[in-house]
Amino acid sequence: MRILPARHRQLFKEPFGTLFHSFEEVLKFLPGKTVFSVGDVVTANLLRAGRPPEVAIVDGHTMRQPYPGVNIPEYHQLLVKNPAGGLTEDLIDATQIAASRQGTVIQVEGEEDLAVVPLAMHAPLGTVILYGQPGEGVVLLSITPAMKKRAEELFTCFEEVSTPTAREVFNI
Incomplete structure (x- = not known):
């Protein structure tokens, strides 16, 4: 499990890519691209636009308010747990x-907000990742070597923490 310490949180407030203030602006950059999405609203907007993402994280x-489930039943479904402000090994692996x-x-x-970091690390070159920037719009991240x-630099901001076992917690 990795946690983002408070001292690094400001790095994640700035868009990791190009910010667009409307979803319609983003659509013109998607033809011919492999698209991954992070977030329920972005994924739902892609589905409504008839452009389902190849990978979605929701x-x-x-x-932090409930959102009607994004459902793509024909896709492979992976279920992982992930707390706010962190990245579990399950999410990274997924x-x-x-x-x-x-x-x-x-x-x-739990929360998927920080999943864009490992997703960018693992996405093939040329992939486009879309995610929401709260209160501002949609970020388009084109995966290049840079x-x-x-993404790897941002990943190093997370500190690895161990989760104690029940035996450790209760000294059994």
């Missing part, structure tokens, strides 16, 4: 699997 919430197996939805129990390097 958590059933937007801005992004790697999904990036190589298009037609996958990663359903996160963006993969930036």
